[in-house]
Amino acid sequence: MRSRPNYLAGFGSLLWLFLVGLPLYVMLIATFQSRTQYAANGPLAFPEEFTLDNYLNDLNEGFAQYFLNTVLVTAAVVGIVLLLIPPLAYAIVRNQGRTTGAVFRLFLLGLAIPSQAVIVPMFYVISEAGLYDNLIGVILPTAAFAMPVCALILTGVMRDITPDLYEAMTVDGASPLRTFFQLVLPLSKSGLSTVVVFSALQAWNGFLFPLVLTQSAENKVITMGLYDFQTEHGVDIPGMLAAVVLSMLPILLVYLFARRALVQGLMGVGGK
Numbered sequence: 001m002r003s004r005p006n007y008l009a010g011f012g013s014l015l016w017l018f019l020v021g022l023p024l025y026v027m028l029i030a031t032f033q034s035r036t037q038y039a040a041n042g043p044l045a046f047p048e049e050f051t052l053d054n055y056l057n058d059l060n061e062g063f064a065q066y067f068l069n070t071v072l073v074t075a076a077v078v079g080i081v082l083l084l085i086p087p088l089a090y091a092i093v094r095n096q097g098r099t100t101g102a103v104f105r106l107f108l109l110g111l112a113i114p115s116q117a118v119i120v121p122m123f124y125v126i127s128e129a130g131l132y133d134n135l136i137g138v139i140l141p142t143a144a145f146a147m148p149v150c151a152l153i154l155t156g157v158m159r160d161i162t163p164d165l166y167e168a169m170t171v172d173g174a175s176p177l178r179t180f181f182q183l184v185l186p187l188s189k190s191g192l193s194t195v196v197v198f199s200a201l202q203a204w205n206g207f208l209f210p211l212v213l214t215q216s217a218e219n220k221v222i223t224m225g226l227y228d229f230q231t232e233h234g235v236d237i238p239g240m241l242a243a244v245v246l247s248m249l250p251i252l253l254v255y256l257f258a259r260r261a262l263v264q265g266l267m268g269v270g271g272k
Contacts, residue, residue: 026043026044027241027244027245028245029043029044029045029046029047030043030237030238030241031054031055031238031241031242031245032047032050032051032052032054033047033051033054033238034051034053034238035236035237035238035239037049038237038238054238054239054241054242055242055245055246057239057242058239058242058243058246059246062217062220062225063222063225063243063246065217065218065220066220066221066222066224066225067222067246067247069135069218069219069220069221069222070203070204070221070222070223070247071250072135073135073138073139073142073203073206073221074200074203074204076135076139076143076203077139077142077143077146077199077200077202077203078196078199078200078203080139080140080143081143081146081147081150081195081196081199082192082195082196084147085147085150085151085154085195086154086180086184086185086188086192087180088107088151089151089154089155089157089158090158090180090184092104092151092155093155093158093159093161094166094176104151104155107147107148107151108148108151108152109148110144110145110147110148111148111149111152115141115145115208115209116208119208119209119212122141122209122212122213123212123213126140126141126213131213132213132214132215133213133214133215133216133219134214134219135214135219137209137213137214138206138209138210138213138214138219138221139203141209141213142202142203142206142209143199143203145202146198146199146202146203149198150195150198150199153191153194153195153198154188154191154192154195156191157188157190157191157194158184158188158191161183161184161187161188165183165187166179166183169182169183196254197254197255200251200254201251204222204247204250204251205223205251206221206223207223207224210223210224211224222243222247225243226240226243226244226247229243
C-alpha cells in the first residue's frame with residue numbers, strides 16, 4: 001500500500017528552510033558587496049559585482065590578530081578542561097564515598113553562578129595577580145566556568161561503563177591509572193568530543209571576560225574586534241558580516257565533524 005504524501009510536513013520543512021536560509025543568504029551576499037553598493041541596493045539585492053575586499057580589509061586591519069588570539073584562548077581552554085576534567089570525572093565515578101559526592105556537588109554549584117555575578121571580584125583577582133590585559137587572564141576564568149558542565153557530562157558518560165569491565169581490568173591486574181587510559185578514555189570518546197565542542201564554543205564566543213579583563217588592541221579577541229566596524233558615522237555592515245563569516249567558520253567545522261558525538265554525549269549514552 002502506497003503511503004500518502006504528507007503535504008503539511010513538506011510545507012513545514014520548506015518554511016523552516018526559508019527561515020534558516022534567508023538570514024544566511026543576507027549575511028553571505030552582503031560580504032561580497034561594497035559598502036556603497038549595499039547601502040544603495042539593500043540587504044536582499046544580489047550583488048551587481050562580486051568583491052572580496054571586505055575579507056581582505058578585515059585581515060589587513062587587525063582581524064587576523066584577533067583571530068589568532070581567539071584560537072590561542074580556545075586551544076588553551078580546551079587543553080585545560082581535557083587535562084583536569086577526565087581524571088576528576090573518573091575519580092567521582094569510581095569513588096562512591098560521601099566526601100567525593102560532597103566535593104562533586106560543591107563543584108556543580110558553578111552551574112548556578114552566572115559569570116556576570118562574579119565579574120567584579122574576578123576583575124580584582126585578575127588585576128592583583130598581574131594578569132589584567134593578558135590572554136591568560138581570559139583563559140583561566142573561561143576554563144573555570146566551562147568545567148562544571150563538562151564534569152557533569154563526562155561523569156554521566158563514564159557511569160555508563162558497566163562494572164563488569166572494571167572488574168575484568170582489575171582481575172587482569174590493571175592499576176587504576178592503566179584502567180583510566182586503556183578502558184575509560186577509549187569508551188568515553190563521545191563524552192570527550194562533547195566536552196571539546198562545548199568548551200571550545202564557550203571560549204570562542206566569550207565576550208564578558210575579554211571585555212572586562214583586556215584593554216589593548218593586541219589582546220583583543222574576535223568578539224571584541226567586531227566593535228571596530230562601528231564608528232561615530234555608522235556601521236560598516238558588509239565588513240562586519242565578513243568578519244562574522246570568518247569567525248564562525250572554524251567552530252562550524254568543529255561542530256560538523258563532532259555533531260554525532262556531541263548529541264550522544266549530551267544524551268548520556270557515550271559508553272553504550
